[in-house]
Amino acid sequence: MVAKTFTVEEGWEYMKNNGILKLIRILEGLSEPSFTIAESMMLYTTVYNMCNQHPRPDNSEKVYKKYQEVFEEYIIPKVLPSIKEKHGELMLMELVKRWVNHKVMIRWLSRFFEYLSRSYLVKKLDFSPLEELGVTRFRNLVYLEVGRNAIDVVITLINKEREGQQIDRGLLKNVSDFFIEIGSECINCYEMDFEALMLRDTSEYYSHKASKWIVEDSCPDYMLKASECLKRERDRVSHYMHPSTEKKLVEKVQHELLMVKSKQLLEKECSGFCALLREERVEDLSRMYRLYHEIPQGLENIASIYKEHITGEGTALVKEAEDAATNQLCGLQVLIRKITKLLDKYVALVKDLFSNHSLFNKALKEAFEVFCNKAVAGRSSAELLAASCDNILHKGGNESDEDIEETLEKVVKLLAFIYDKDLFAEFYRKKLARRLLFDRGANEDHEKSILSKMKQQCGGLFTSKMEGMVTDIILAREYQTKLVEYLRSNSNANPGFDFSVTVLTSGCWPTYKSFNLSLPTEMAKCVQVFKDFYDTQTKHRRLTWIYSLGTCNINAKFETKTIELIVSTYQAAALLLFNSSDRLSFSEIRTQLNLTDDDLVRLLHSLSCAKYKILKKEPNTKTISPTDNFEFNYKFTDRMRRIKIPVPPVDERKKVIEEVDKDRRYTIDAVIVRIMKSRKVLELQKLVIECVEQLSNMFKPDIKLIKMRIEDLITRDYLERDQDNPSMFKYLA
Amino acid sequence: MRRSASRKTGQPNSTPSLNSSPADLFRSASSKATTKELERIDALYHSYANGSSAMIDPEGIEALCSDMEVDHTDVRILMLAWKMKAEKQGYFSLEEWRRGLKALRADTVNKLKKALPELEKEVKRPTNFVDFYSYAFRYCLTEEKQKSIDIESICELLDLVLGSQFREQVDFFVDYLKTQNDYKVINNDQWMGFYRFCNEISFPDFSNYDPELAWPLILDNFVEWMLAKQS
Numbered sequence A: 001m002v003a004k005t006f007t008v009e010e011g012w013e014y015m016k017n018n019g020i021l022k023l024i025r026i027l028e029g030l031s032e033p034s035f036t037i038a039e040s041m042m043l044y045t046t047v048y049n050m051c052n053q054h055p056r057p058d059n060s061e062k063v064y065k066k067y068q069e070v071f072e073e074y075i076i077p078k079v080l081p082s083i084k085e086k087h088g089e090l091m092l093m094e095l096v097k098r099w100v101n102h103k104v105m106i107r108w109l110s111r112f113f114e115y116l117s118r119s120y121l122v123k124k125l126d127f128s129p130l131e132e133l134g135v136t137r138f139r140n141l142v143y144l145e146v147g148r149n150a151i152d153v154v155i156t157l158i159n160k161e162r163e164g165q166q167i168d169r170g171l172l173k174n175v176s177d178f179f180i181e182i183g184s185e186c187i188n189c190y191e192m193d194f195e196a197l198m199l200r201d202t203s204e205y206y207s208h209k210a211s212k213w214i215v216e217d218s219c220p221d222y223m224l225k226a227s228e229c230l231k232r233e234r235d236r237v238s239h240y241m242h243p244s245t246e247k248k249l250v251e252k253v254q255h256e257l258l259m260v261k262s263k264q265l266l267e268k269e270c271s272g273f274c275a276l277l278r279e280e281r282v283e284d285l286s287r288m289y290r291l292y293h294e295i296p297q298g299l300e301n302i303a304s305i306y307k308e309h310i311t312g313e314g315t316a317l318v319k320e321a322e323d324a325a326t327n328q329l330c331g332l333q334v335l336i337r338k339i340t341k342l343l344d345k346y347v348a349l350v351k352d353l354f355s356n357h358s359l360f361n362k363a364l365k366e367a368f369e370v371f372c373n374k375a376v377a378g379r380s381s382a383e384l385l386a387a388s389c390d391n392i393l394h395k396g397g398n399e400s401d402e403d404i405e406e407t408l409e410k411v412v413k414l415l416a417f418i419y420d421k422d423l424f425a426e427f428y429r430k431k432l433a434r435r436l437l438f439d440r441g442a443n444e445d446h447e448k449s450i451l452s453k454m455k456q457q458c459g460g461l462f463t464s465k466m467e468g469m470v471t472d473i474i475l476a477r478e479y480q481t482k483l484v485e486y487l488r489s490n491s492n493a494n495p496g497f498d499f500s501v502t503v504l505t506s507g508c509w510p511t512y513k514s515f516n517l518s519l520p521t522e523m524a525k526c527v528q529v530f531k532d533f534y535d536t537q538t539k540h541r542r543l544t545w546i547y548s549l550g551t552c553n554i555n556a557k558f559e560t561k562t563i564e565l566i567v568s569t570y571q572a573a574a575l576l577l578f579n580s581s582d583r584l585s586f587s588e589i590r591t592q593l594n595l596t597d598d599d600l601v602r603l604l605h606s607l608s609c610a611k612y613k614i615l616k617k618e619p620n621t622k623t624i625s626p627t628d629n630f631e632f633n634y635k636f637t638d639r640m641r642r643i644k645i646p647v648p649p650v651d652e653r654k655k656v657i658e659e660v661d662k663d664r665r666y667t668i669d670a671v672i673v674r675i676m677k678s679r680k681v682l683e684l685q686k687l688v689i690e691c692v693e694q695l696s697n698m699f700k701p702d703i704k705l706i707k708m709r710i711e712d713l714i715t716r717d718y719l720e721r722d723q724d725n726p727s728m729f730k731y732l733a
Numbered sequence B: 001m002r003r004s005a006s007r008k009t010g011q012p013n014s015t016p017s018l019n020s021s022p023a024d025l026f027r028s029a030s031s032k033a034t035t036k037e038l039e040r041i042d043a044l045y046h047s048y049a050n051g052s053s054a055m056i057d058p059e060g061i062e063a064l065c066s067d068m069e070v071d072h073t074d075v076r077i078l079m080l081a082w083k084m085k086a087e088k089q090g091y092f093s094l095e096e097w098r099r100g101l102k103a104l105r106a107d108t109v110n111k112l113k114k115a116l117p118e119l120e121k122e123v124k125r126p127t128n129f130v131d132f133y134s135y136a137f138r139y140c141l142t143e144e145k146q147k148s149i150d151i152e153s154i155c156e157l158l159d160l161v162l163g164s165q166f167r168e169q170v171d172f173f174v175d176y177l178k179t180q181n182d183y184k185v186i187n188n189d190q191w192m193g194f195y196r197f198c199n200e201i202s203f204p205d206f207s208n209y210d211p212e213l214a215w216p217l218i219l220d221n222f223v224e225w226m227l228a229k230q231s
Helices: A008-027 A037-051 A060-084 A088-112 A114-118 A130-162 A169-182 A189-216 A219-240 A244-259 A262-266 A273-279 A282-293 A299-323 A329-353 A358-372 A381-393 A401-415 A421-438 A444-458 A460-489 A521-537 A569-577 A586-593 A597-608 A653-679 A684-695 A703-715 B022-027 B035-048 B058-068 B075-084 B094-104 B109-124 B126-139 B151-162 B167-179 B188-200 B217-230
Strands: A551-557 A562-568 A583-585 A615-618 A629-632 A642-644 A681-683 A719-721 A728-731 B148-150 B185-187
Touching (some): A008 A037, A008 A060, A037 A088, A037 A114, A060 A088, A060 A114, A088 A114, A088 A130, A088 A169, A114 A130, A130 A189, A130 A219, A169 A189, A169 A219, A189 A219, A219 A262, A219 A273, A244 A262, A273 A299, A282 A299, A282 A329, A299 A358, A329 A358, A329 A381, A381 A401, A381 A421, A381 A444, A401 A444, A421 A444, A421 A460, A421 A653, A460 A521, A521 A569, A551 A569, A562 A569, A569 A586, A569 A597, A583 A586, A586 A597, A597 A615, A653 A681, A653 A684, A653 A728, A681 A684, A684 A728, A703 B185, A703 B188, A703 B217, B035 B094, B058 B109, B075 B094, B075 B126, B075 B151, B094 B109, B109 B126, B126 B151, B148 B151, B151 B167, B151 B185, B167 B188, B167 B217, B185 B188, B188 B217
Antiparallel strands (some): A681 A728, B148 B185
16 A cells, blocks of 8 residues: 655644543543544544655654553643542542553553554664553553552551451552553562551551550460451451562561560560469460561570470479478389470370470470480489389289389380480499399389380390390299209209209490308208209309309398298308307308408398397497407297398498499590591580480480590590691591 | 801801801701811710611700700700701601701711701791691601690690790680590691691680681680680
């Protein structure tokens, strides 16, 4: 088609009269019919003609400019003032209306001027397309002018709604959409202007509320309000804001209501976290967990208060036991029972209310570690726990098997919190030995059961020796049966009275010193007989006799009656001496028995100065001295036919602690060497961390001890300090 | 062939005297001594050496010291031993003697005596001092396979070697060593650690001391002891 030659001015006149002004009339709501297709076509063609002059110059640029001016010429005189003359909600409504209009305008005009898109703008790629241009015009001319006001109005309305009043949510949605649409790729009006200001205002709003509520409300009430607010804010976003705002908005509210005031909230005197724990307010605690769970690091404060709370309660229990100053076992049992109850309570709480969250489990563990390692009445917790186990397993309790099992289970759980596990093991072993050797009929099932629980908790290495001890006792019974048979078939071997021997595997049992007690002939024969028997059963075994652990039943013929005495082998040996002598001095007894002075003093004390005076002592003082003389006390009598004469055990506590300390040094050495052998070069701090971790099942070494061992290893040429970096150590092959 | 050792002073064929600049002594330590000097050095050696062992023994050293008018417990004798790289405490071998005196450009007792101040300066230079300090410990290990030195001797050694530089630290540490019961001997690691300690740690507040770092345990205990005393 040949272009008619007319000027841009002429063409523009046509555009204006038939297109632009008509469009404006439509937009202004005046009764004006819509554009027909023919009219649209004409307008399009006019643009085409304007651009394609013959001969060229290309007027596209002029037309493009005119296009832009159309918007300006409408917006500035008409649109903007109409918005500006209104206020508040009405202003918003006008704004929305004008924006809707504008979109219509852009649509029509883009259609009319489409030719520009196809030709001119194709070449000018960095010029804005027509639609975008339209939006830009509105943004620059309207939004930049009234946008701030609009935002302020919106914020005011939001706050009104927060205070409980009804607002026009639909309007706000439209305004919000406007903010979103008015932006461009580079200028995010919604986020940078509206959202930013709205969030700031929200922070201020809730900060103010928080300060008010924290003073007026109890912790549960405050949390209820917070929970409500969060719910409403989420609801708000879903109704009239962009979804991306939700996360940011919720964060602000959480920050102001829950984090800023967290310390005051949790530590509230009568209603804070501790109070809720005490009163077991399940619902409130659950809410607290839910609220803080969402906030990163939100639970940390709560967990630390949890730890403090538990530590406080536990420490109080320990102090209570300490103040009661009971060295009595029952006081101790009460304490252990109370602590296990505490454990059950708080473990359940973490599970039920805090979803077994690791932060709370850690807090619980650390809390228990604090007070479970406190000494009570001078005895370490390791010793106390071992004593408690001993008490439970001692024959003579009236509790049912299930109860005992349960108690054992709980006590073993406490073992997890004790640092000095190796010390516990030593005390336990010593007491186990006494139970196995002196408690006739000790309940093996319980013994095995507690060992398997300890094995589960602390590993096989921990319980291997103890298991060996129990096995020995079972084996001993088998041997005893065989021994009886052997004696029956070898009548000349029979010493004439019953005897039994328990063979202990030396590695498993605590170390016992063996003294060369001079045995009475009767007992000496037993020893020989057993040796012969044992040689028929095994090869290459060496027997070392520990007489201090034996017991003996002797019939003592007193003047009035014969009483059966249950005594230790040492006591029996001493008493039997009086079968051949009426009167013996301390030194005579010592020579004949071949015991140390200390042992002899204790032994004679138990027979002559304690409850049952089987021997008469001259002089009749309360203590034994090397110049004393002894006689058999014919006049002794008792209403019982059989009495047990105990020898008080030596206090082995110091010895046990010393042994454990010594073992620890070797253990640490071995661990350090093992670590350094594989790492070759390692920094002190890392070495310490690894050591502590590897030893955590046995005990908690302090850094001084580790350093000491490292220095010892340096002296022994296992390690050396790095010349250039003094905090590094090197393994010397 | 006579070796000319006087390039630096720019005077050909003249024996460098001890009046030449200090730098010369050290730079020319790679023994450019003349044969005459070497002979004199040897002769001097034999004048102090014990006839039967052919080494200078403690008696000989004492004689040497009195000739130099220096006390035999003076730190400068230790420095001399260091310069000689002497291996056995109280003894100098011929090789060691030659090494030391050649390096010091001394072939008479007088020259040796006059070389001492320079030697002191040389030792005190930071690069040399660590070496000297380390040497001092090794020198006191008299028995074969000995790894540590008893407290009494260490206290004396510390005073001798570090006393001038770190008077306070040495005094307090010596105090501590004599009071404590944990350690009866000091090993090389602890010895070297103490020097590092004096150099790095602010005294007497110990504000930058961290016991969690790899300082020898004895120093951790020392700091604890000091802080307890101060409070």
